[in-house]
Amino acid sequence: MAIDGGLLSGLGVVAAVVEAGNFIGAARVLGLTQSGVSRAVARLEQRVGLRLFDRTSRAVTLTDEGRRFYEEVAPLLAGIEDATAAVAGARTVVRGRLRVNVDAAFGHYVLSPHLGTFLARHPELELELVVRDRIGDLVAEGLDVAVRFGDPEPSGLIRLRLAYYRVVTCASPDYVARHGLPQHPSDLLHAAHECIRIREPFTGRFFEWEFQRGEEVLPVDVGGRLVVNDAGSLIGALLGGHGIGQPFEFAVRELLDAGRLVQLLPDWSDEHYPVHVYHRSREHPAAKVRAFLDFLQTLA
Structure with a gap:
């Protein structure tokens, strides 16, 4: 031929x-x-x-x-x-160049600390991490893989659910000393409490606050004067004592263990959020993509 x-x-x-x-x-x-x-x-x-x-x-x-x-x-x-x-x-x-589009929170707190291990395992691979608010067009932008939180986005890409991650409600000890401990999710509606809300960058909508206890799910329409659009700003405001927030547990676990943040309403902390992995190869992904997908499974 x-x-x-x-x-x-x-x-x-x-x-x-x-x-x-x-x-x-x-x-x-x-x-x-x-x-x-x-x-x-x-x-x-x-x-x-x-x-x-x-x-x-x-x-x-x-x-x-x-x-x-x-x-x-x-x-x-x-x-x-x-x-x-x-x-x-x-x-x-595994060789060549791998370009990964990743959610900021996942990239910073889950993925980046372990990339040295992945690259050491594949010395002929070059990895580029691209932090984005949304998937975009992997093909047009020359991206191989995307990692995103939330419900699956409609697309023609291959999608795999990687894991579920817990959401926790927390504040600083200083905030708790000044405003008290809420005893029920509905207490957050009281004017004495400041809730730090997150706006979804692509849609412009606020992420909804939900509290889950077993099978019981309670949405709460919280209010607050501070709005952010990334995990780093949220955690910084929490540490500064401004208000109450709902970050992912993996992002604040060390701060909770060190006492710099306090978990609130622990009986209502069964909410988990999915993270999905997307790639563009319909049947046989390249060796570098397969290796990265296998690596992500070890982090779940």
Whole structure:
């Protein structure tokens, strides 16, 4: 079977442009000139009869047709890399560049502390962690994996539920000394209490406060003068004694153990929030993606 080397080369250039986000970065990775990358893309566009990229002076992005085209060929390119490694006697070698889109709280408190272990296990792998508020378009942005909290987002991506993480209600000892301990979730509606709310960056809605005791679920429409949109700001405000918040337990476990924060309403702390992993390969994800998915399972 004859293989068109020019076609494969062009596909590789397109993949490099998608991952780098521009022609300059792709040229650096491939060891070509920027004009050489541009010509290679133009030849492939002429070959397939599609305009693959929208080009401006500031950015290069996939067109709708280009995104669909790349979505089809990216797994094939990854399969060629894996097959080449296998023939070379390196079936277990994970190599190349892995780009992961991750929720800030999960990335900071769960994933990042363990990445040294993962990279030490795969010395030929380069990992780029991209902190984002939402999944976005993995294909168009050259991302391999996304990790997100909450209910599954509608998409054509492959989705795996990784784990459930507990939500805790807490405040600083200073806040408790000034305002007292709430005895029931409904006590948070009292004007004496300040609740720190989190606004979901993509929808603009506030995350709802729920309290769960066994099968009983009690939503509470709390109020407060401070609104944040990330876990770091929430925890900083809690430590400063401003009010009551609902962070993930993994983000404040050490602070609770050290007494810098106090858990409130522990009998109503059965609420857990799901985290999902998304990837774009429909059938056979690349070895680097499989390795990362296996690694995530060890953190659950």
